[in-house]
Amino acid sequence: MSVIFRLILIRHAHAYERTIWEGSDLERPLIPKGEKIAKKLGKKLAKAISQKKEKLNVLYASEAVRSYNTAKKILKSLPDVSFIKTASINPEMGTKGYLDLIAESQQEGNMFIAIVGHENDLSGVVEHLCGACKIRWKKGGYMILDKIHDEWYLEVMR
DSSP states (O other), X not given: OOOSEEEEEEEOOOBXXXXXXXXXXXXXXXXXXXXXXXXXHHHHHHHHHHHHTOOOOEEEEOSSHHHHHHHHHHHTTOTTSEEEEOGGGOTTSOSHHHHHHHHHHHHTTOSEXXXXXXXXXXXXXXXXXXXXXXXXXXXXXXXXXXXXXXXXXXXXXX
């Protein structure tokens, strides 16, 4: 059984809490702990991807600073991966933007993509693709999903 499409969904790392951040939600940055976690996450993902002997085609992130900065830290361990920042997966946009992005990426011929996004939208994407389940999705956590024929499978959750 061969994988037709592989997807990594990543929740952004730890950012300043909304309750103490005075600026716009899109401008809320990572805290120092989040920066360290994002850097470690990049190394973990680079190792997981190299074990698959496949190439990650594109890493997408929302326009939110915390998502964008998580992606930039990850890219330090994946320097040959394309990066796209998109408003379609900004916080509170819902799952449609993610699902459209996945479909468009497949149509463009990408076989392996990653998305740095936001909870509860990420859980909504997993529920849509794989069916209803409760997810304990920690900040800086990720899932690898495989599409085989027309079915989605959860391969890894960390």
